[in-house]
Amino acid sequence: MKVRSREEIRDVLKSYAGTISGNCREMMRETAELAHFIEDMLDKPDRYDTSSEGMDSRYSRFGEAYMLFEEGKRYINAASGFVPVDEKVKRELRLYEHAKRKLGEAHRKLRYCDEMWIFTNESLASGWMDYEYIADTMPMLEKIDLTQLHALKLTRLSWFDIVNPVNDPERKGAWSPFPFIEMFGQWVYNYLFPIYTNNSFKGIMAPHANIEPMLEDSIYKSEEMMIAVHDDSTLMGMNAAASECLPLEAYKFRFWLEFPEKITRVRNELNLMKNTSDDIVWLADGLRWQNEFEHMIDGKTYTVIRERVPEIGMNLAALIAG
Secondary structure, X not given: OOOOOHHHHHHHHHHHHHHHHHHHHHHHHHHHHHHHHHHHHHHOHHHOOOOOOOHHHHOEEEOOEEEEEEOOOOEEEEEOOOOOOOHHHHHHHHHHHOOHXXXXXXXXXXXXXXXXXXXEOOOEEEEEEOOOOHHHHHHHHOOOOHHHHHHHXXXXXXXXXXXXXXXXXXXXXEEOOOOEEOOOOOXXXXXXXXXXXXXXXXXXXXXXXXXXXXHHOOHHHOOOEEEEEEOOOXXXXXXXXXXXXXXXXXXXXXXXXXXXXXXXXXXXXXXXXXXXXXXXXXXXXXXXXXXXXXXXXXXXEEEEEEEEEOOOOEEEEEEEEO
């Protein structure tokens, strides 16, 4: 392995952080554009065919839920059934079908996007995702109010509240404040952008940004020991060199059935500030505020160099053995 200087490693980290940052900004721009497109549709529905004729033959019923699956079950247009699926709701769902092409294009274009969703106050959902088996689990949406997603304990936060008129009056959009394990076991952030119609808050655009390709674009490429840690000290990932030397375990994909279990996994087991080793706790503390520092782990001294991805609060750190 070629031994690189601190300056070279710093440049590598900057490059990695820049790549992730650029992709995150692209997702932000694309999501905002989609939100504005949806708003234009909602404000000018007469330009589109919103007839409900023939919908019942294309949509499936799961209890009160009303769902369309297409494109190998990658595209979903659905009403959860929290509000009655009447003609008004059907016409709105029909309207969102006209956004299908743009949703699919954004999903394919964005490097980190594994789901691209519209969620509305009336518990309607329209989106693309990578998981073909999602249709088998979608009946769980029966009678679930999508505007109360925090009740599902997926993220321990309300997606709607983050970008509602009170919390996001300037419509800047926002990233989820920490990484999380989503419903199907993927390790993700999401980016939220509000949708308005007639000056009223209608819902959100909510794409998922998968963390795994972020790591593939960065620390996985390096032969030096590297880790990725969130601002809140959650270990987001580490490369092979780090996993061989550090007493840490990063997230590995699995299908989680119990929401409290995965919340505990993220907030406790992956949080370095709650590690049983004082060396790891002090490493996490140093990463919060220092770009370069000396640190000892299990009797070995390392120079720790950090570069930050500000959009998502991700810190990329190299540990250089002394």
